[in-house]
Amino acid sequence: MTTTADPVFGGIAGLPGRAVPFFPVQPHIIPQTPGFKDVQSEVVPVLVVGAGPVGLALAGDLGWRGIGCLLIEQSDGSIYQPRMDLVGVRTMEFCRRWGLVGAVEGSPYPRDYAQDNIYLTSLTGYELGRERFPGIGQAPPPKESPQRRERCPQNMFDPILREFAAAQKSVTMRYRTRLVSFTQNAELVTAVIENADTGARETVKARYIVGCDGARSLVRETLGIPMHGNPVLTYTTNVIFRCPHLLSLHDKGKAYRHIFIGPEGTWSTIVAINGRDQWRFSIIGGAEQREYTTDEIKALIRRAVGRDFAFEILSVLPWVRRELVADRYRNGRGFIAGDSAHVMSPTGGFGMNTGIQDAVDLSWKLAAMLEGWGGDGLLDSYTIERQPIGARNVTEASGNLRRMLSVEPHADLLDATPQGAAIRDKVGREFSETMRREWFTLGAHLGYRYEGSPICRPDGSAAPPDDPRAYTPTARPGHRAPHAWLADGRSTLDLFGRGFTLLGFGVDVKAAAPLLDAARQRRVPMTFTAIAEPQVAALYERKFVLVRPDGHVAWRGDAVPDDALRLVDVVRGAASSPSRQAWAAPVQAPVKSATV
């Protein structure tokens, strides 16, 4: 058994034991990749600190845009305990753009493994309720996206992102390399990095630095950015145990998540971490710090299963569940993304998915500055757009935790009496209803919008409700440009990515010429695509829709505006912001909404 106290993650010292990789990956399959011959003599365009999923996604996306980037990671890339395993719909849309869908779908998590969430007194005890979900490979994508959400635990997902980043010619990756300190001036960042094996230090000069260095971010601290919120929701202990025959010990069948409710209320969970022989047992805990001995942990696992059985504990990770958001995501040439910018309860599976959205928002803006077409206000729009989304998702995740812990104590919950049965029935019904909000989250993943963004031009239309459960497709400025299938089998999303895409519905390129010319004058990459499909035109609602490199709508209208040059300046962050009032709009008939 090993115990891992993960300082980056905000873990706390736990049981004694040597931390060895639980899921060894092969970090050195990626040699020090060769983008920069000599980081000491060259100026690195972007220094990314931390190769968790967010740093890997950022480096990969920068590389995909041809932007030079040095990614450093203090560890050797081994995963001690996989944390995330839900890859959300939006993240899968980015994977589609990056050509990674096949790798995710081909990862070893069994695609026919039922994803039910069960509420129960123990695996061999009473079932109180169940939300049924088919295996990931058996669920069709929602009609609002070309992709479905995926189950791909971190020890499978990180290597996919790592290979993606390493495959980009302009990306250099260095594992066992730690950021020690950095300073910045108006032109450059100067960072001291250290080889974790030899202790050798070198100085790196970079145009920008991005801290993807997790909850205890040194980059955030050095930039002097405070976080606000609740530093302790629970002291939780996660235990990975191996038991290949667990399914044969009970009658509940295959399920992804089991939530255990005892007379005291909700107290633990077990999830099928690899869909085979490994399980993650989580003692939820409370606001009081508590450490468990091995014997106590074993007894609690047996309580959850409801009988004695043989199993092997593989690792124990005590950690602190927090609810924090950074006040801003930028200071000068320094940025933060992912857990360094927001730390949330895993309830809902938003943490990494929010961080990868940060990375995609920031990446094209850094590219624009480095390529010389970004305006002075472009980088400030990163905080303005992403910080409210971080706060939104942190709040939703904490709400999910509260809902999971909302069961009142019932002393007779386990009684084999009619009264016990009546209580179990009531608890099961109410809990099943309450928990649905955590399981159906298409709105949370696709419905985030950059309301009031200074680099989008509002069109006066009303915002659909921001409901985490329900997503309302809309091409309103600030929103994710919606998905629709094109006649040739592509998704509209396949049209977006490297530059701006001007969509034309019932108009030709001549009508678009003034805007395309304005973009050319400002060296903003912009292409025009005419779309003939009437159902797509109906969804997008205007004759022209301008989509940014990250797939969000920057502007739409029925004619190219007279001030085309000014519009281009707005969307590249070079013109003063449209007023906040312009976003507050008269209420219109809502576009059809949907849940999945």
Ligand SMILES: Cc1cc2nc3c(=O)[nH]c(=O)nc-3n(C[C@H](O)[C@H](O)[C@H](O)COP(=O)(O)OP(=O)(O)OC[C@H]3O[C@@H](n4cnc5c(N)ncnc54)[C@H](O)[C@@H]3O)c2cc1C
């Ligand atoms: C039990 C659990 C389940 C979860 N499930 C989900 C889920 O299903 N879906 C989801 O979206 N999220 C989930 N999350 C949250 C998710 O795991 C995190 O949000 C995500 O890992 C954050 O990624 P990151 O890259 O920002 O940070 P991290 O993964 O923390 O990576 C930071 C990296 O920076 C490195 N680093 C730190 N300091 C330095 C330095 N000075 N120099 C060099 N390198 C440095 C660290 O070694 C580390 O590798 C879950 C979390 C938990 C605890």
